Amino acid sequence: MSVSDVSEKAPSSLGAMWRDKKTRAIIMQIVAVIAVLLFFGWLVNNTVSNIENLGIKVGFDFLWNTASYDINQTLIDYTANDTHFRAGLVGLLNTLLVAVCGVILATILGFSAGVARLSNNFVLSRLMQVYVEAVRNVPVLLQILLWYGIILHSFPRVKAAEPIIEGVIATNRGLFLPQPLPQDGFGWVWIAFFAGIIGSFFFRRYAKKALDSTGKQLPVLWASLGLIIGLPIIVYFLMGQPLGVSMPELKGFNYKGGFAIKPEFLALWLALSIYTGAFIAEIVRAGILSVSHGQSEAAHALGIKPSLTMRLVVVPQALRVIIPPLISQYLNLTKNSSLAIAIGYMDIVATLGGISLNQSGRALEIMLIILSVYLFLSLSISGVMNIYNERVKLVER
Amino acid sequence: MSEQTRDYVLGEHPELPAPDQRSGFVKWAMENLFSSIGNSVVTIVGLYILYLVIPPFIQWAIIDSVVLGAESRRECQAINPDGACWAFIYRRWDQFVYGFYPAPERWRVNLSFVFVAIIIAIALVEKLRAIKGAIWVALALVAACAILIVGGMFGLDRVPTNKFGGFMLTLIIGLTGIFASLPIGIVLALSRLSSLPIFSIFATIFIEFIRGVPLITLLFIASTLLSYFLPPGTNFDLLVRVLIMVTLFSAAYLAEVIRGGLAAIPRGQYEAADALGLSYWKSMRLIILPQALKISIPGIVSSFIGLFKDTTLVLIIGLLDPLGIGQAAIADVKWIALSNELYVFIALFFFVFCFSMSRYSLYLERKLHTGHKR
Numbered sequence: 036m037s038v039s040d041v042s043e044k045a046p047s048s049l050g051a052m053w054r055d056k057k058t059r060a061i062i063m064q065i066v067a068v069i070a071v072l073l074f075f076g077w078l079v080n081n082t083v084s085n086i087e088n089l090g091i092k093v094g095f096d097f098l099w100n101t102a103s104y105d106i107n108q109t110l111i112d113y114t115a116n117d118t119h120f121r122a123g124l125v126g127l128l129n130t131l132l133v134a135v136c137g138v139i140l141a142t143i144l145g146f147s148a149g150v151a152r153l154s155n156n157f158v159l160s161r162l163m164q165v166y167v168e169a170v171r172n173v174p175v176l177l178q179i180l181l182w183y184g185i186i187l188h189s190f191p192r193v194k195a196a197e198p199i200i201e202g203v204i205a206t207n208r209g210l211f212l213p214q215p216l217p218q219d220g221f222g223w224v225w226i227a228f229f230a231g232i233i234g235s236f237f238f239r240r241y242a243k244k245a246l247d248s249t250g251k252q253l254p255v256l257w258a259s260l261g262l263i264i265g266l267p268i269i270v271y272f273l274m275g276q277p278l279g280v281s282m283p284e285l286k287g288f289n290y291k292g293g294f295a296i297k298p299e300f301l302a303l304w305l306a307l308s309i310y311t312g313a314f315i316a317e318i319v320r321a322g323i324l325s326v327s328h329g330q331s332e333a334a335h336a337l338g339i340k341p342s343l344t345m346r347l348v349v350v351p352q353a354l355r356v357i358i359p360p361l362i363s364q365y366l367n368l369t370k371n372s373s374l375a376i377a378i379g380y381m382d383i384v385a386t387l388g389g390i391s392l393n394q395s396g397r398a399l400e401i402m403l404i405i406l407s408v409y410l411f412l413s414l415s416i417s418g419v420m421n422i423y424n425e426r427v428k429l430v431e432r
Numbered sequence: 433m434s435e436q437t438r439d440y441v442l443g444e445h446p447e448l449p450a451p452d453q454r455s456g457f458v459k460w461a462m463e464n465l466f467s468s469i470g471n472s473v474v475t476i477v478g479l480y481i482l483y484l485v486i487p488p489f490i491q492w493a494i495i496d497s498v499v500l501g502a503e504s505r506r507e508c509q510a511i512n513p514d515g516a517c518w519a520f521i522y523r524r525w526d527q528f529v530y531g532f533y534p535a536p537e538r539w540r541v542n543l544s545f546v547f548v549a550i551i552i553a554i555a556l557v558e559k560l561r562a563i564k565g566a567i568w569v570a571l572a573l574v575a576a577c578a579i580l581i582v583g584g585m586f587g588l589d590r591v592p593t594n595k596f597g598g599f600m601l602t603l604i605i606g607l608t609g610i611f612a613s614l615p616i617g618i619v620l621a622l623s624r625l626s627s628l629p630i631f632s633i634f635a636t637i638f639i640e641f642i643r644g645v646p647l648i649t650l651l652f653i654a655s656t657l658l659s660y661f662l663p664p665g666t667n668f669d670l671l672v673r674v675l676i677m678v679t680l681f682s683a684a685y686l687a688e689v690i691r692g693g694l695a696a697i698p699r700g701q702y703e704a705a706d707a708l709g710l711s712y713w714k715s716m717r718l719i720i721l722p723q724a725l726k727i728s729i730p731g732i733v734s735s736f737i738g739l740f741k742d743t744t745l746v747l748i749i750g751l752l753d754p755l756g757i758g759q760a761a762i763a764d765v766k767w768i769a770l771s772n773e774l775y776v777f778i779a780l781f782f783f784v785f786c787f788s789m790s791r792y793s794l795y796l797e798r799k800l801h802t803g804h805k806r
Binding site: 063064067068070080081082084085086088129154155156157158159162165168169171172173174175176177178180181182185187188189204213359370371373374376377384386392398399402405409413 | 463464465467473474475478480481484534626627628629631634636640641643644645646647648650652656657659660661662663664737741742744745746747755759767769771772775778779783786787790
């Protein structure tokens with residue numbers, strides 16, 4: 036007979052109800068719900084009366100008004116005559132652009148630095164330690180401003196800039212690169228590329244089957260590379276090299292043609308990648324160290340080659356430790372990209388939350404949109420992460 | 433190696449090379465720097481990078497630099513055009529430390545710095561903490577700091593918070609956030625893991641919301657939107673709003689760190705506490721939390737470091753932290769565009785603080801490590 040059964044017989048007074056664990060839990064939860072509801076009711080009430088008093092219009096109709104400001108970097112067509120909604124969309128795409136580019140570069144930097152920190156080479160591991168410690172302990176906003184300052188003040192002016200290599204010019208107005216211009220027939224190269232990806236997928240399955248049934252190992256990596264890279268190249272030459280190049284040329288005060296990376300994007304991208312890369316390096320290092328030494332010893336004892344030991348034994352186990360914090364670093368990078376506003380990179384906080392907000396005065400609605408966008412990004416990524424975690428979780432007992 | 437083993441014939445000894453006779457630095461260098469061709473290349477490239485970076489930096493930052501005797505960037509360049517113009521920091525030093533705190537009242541800030549040093553010493557040094565009443569002294573000093581800096585009592589003039597700035601502001605936001613967010617974070621973590629579903633749901637929603645949005649949007653809400661949510665006519669200080677937001681933000685991150693610690697405590701510990709007949713709060717305070725907090729120390733400290741670094745974001749909503757002061761200063765015609773000097777200087781400040789915090793956490797981890805790890 037449990038304790039609660041005893042007290043259930045005589046919940047005669049309030050005191051007895053309070054002493055009973057179950058009743059107390061219910062009372063406390065009801066009180067908490069009421070308190071939270073009252074608090075939010077108070078907030079809503081205040082907001083409504085404030086809006087009435089100040090005569091502010093509420094609603095999302097302003098999104099369809101003309102934005103009438105320019106954005107210096109757009110992935111989709113945008114002019115000052117477009118709506119606030121489109122400006123917000125441009126901002127969102129810019130956020131995603133810098134987030135995706137940042138994640139790629141940060142992963143490369145982080146994995147190289149993390150592995151290099153574990154190197155036996157004293158100079159290399161110390162250099163990487165200095166990188167990690169120096170970058171992790173300095174605010175990311177400061178690093179963004181520092182990179183922006185370096186590009187603006189220390190890169191050569193447009194007139195004085197010398198090409199680093201043919202067609203690549205670094206100036207304080209940005210980085211200018213040659214731009215490939217696909218001509219008629221280039222679509223076939225894309226088709227060959229995707230066909231290569233699908234083909235390598237099927238080859239992998241075939242190779243796995245062959246391995247399971249005959250024990251024979253097929254060169255999966257080389258075959259895949261051949262299909263994904265080689266096939267498009269062959270098609271490219273078969274089609275008679277349907278690719279032109281637009282070179283950046285100095286015309287007047289700036290370079291025309293080619294592909295220009297704006298200094299704001301460059302600064303933000305470098306700063307975020309280098310900053311997040313340092314955190315990823317620590318995560319990778321911890322992940323590799325977390326694989327018990329016995330695992331690699333066991334692999335050696337089984338006669339598995341060192342390179343295969345790393346790939347088949349150590350890395351899969353390390354990844355289980357690495358992936359969850361890695362994803363949260365990706366999320367941090369995406370959230371940190373909102374600091375773009377400090378250097379005037381037009382992400383969603385700078386377009387919608389900056390100029391659109393000042394023009395329309397709809398602070399409530401705009402903050403709601405921005406918060407929902409970030410929440411959606413974060414929750415969907417962490418949802419994916421949870422699914423992955425379930426799949427790779429060690430099943431114990 | 434393997435070939436020699438294979439060639440070994442019973443009764444015959446393989447002729448292995450003599451053991452390495454080298455010792456000291458040469459041996460160490462051969463093993464760690466030049467053990468193979470690839471390794472040697474890496475070493476040489478690494479040293480070359482150091483050679484490319486360090487001497488010019490020292491030349492710029494120390495040898496060619498100008499600290500005294502220059503009133504503007506032009507004068508700096510007249511003395512030495514290639515060096516750093518630290519004169520800029522030197523001339524603006526007071527602003528970097530106190531912001532626009534009125535000069536005759538700055539002793540109050542200085543006294544508070546001393547008090548803060550004493551509080552930190554009490555918090556960190558075990559011998560001081562063990563003295564009876566030390567915690568009350570610390571709390572009294574906290575109150576004294578607040579009264580000293582804000583004023584308006586005991587004959588001290590009130591200093592409006594928009595005069596606060598510089599490192600003083602960083603320390604105010606950072607330390608308030610650190611000390612206020614820890615208890616809130618613990619409560620949030622406990623309620624998220626609570627068996628009472630309502631508490632767990634509320635805590636989860638709060639934590640996930642805060643962690644899902646960037647701090648800068650929360651600061652925007654604090655600076656522009658909060659007046660909508662409060663009764664008409666209320667207008668409370670921007671700094672207080674920022675402090676509340678920073679504290680809540682940091683508390684949500686801390687809650688997740690502490691939740692990890694709580695989850696790592698073996699089930700048996702909870703059961704043992706129950707078996708002893710301890711109430712929920714007593715079992716948490718005496719059994720679970722001491723262990724959970726101990727294993728979460730690295731995470732807690734790194735989230736404190738994150739909070740300290742994030743204090744720079746207040747510049748975006750117009751508070752004058754050192755970076756904000758510096759941005760205003762390099763817009764001044766006299767010191768125009770000295771951005772490298774400014775950022776190196778402020779980076780150094782943050783590095784010193786954050787690096788010492790992370791080293792302290794390593795030390796604490798080692799000290800509290802009671803040997804459950806294999």
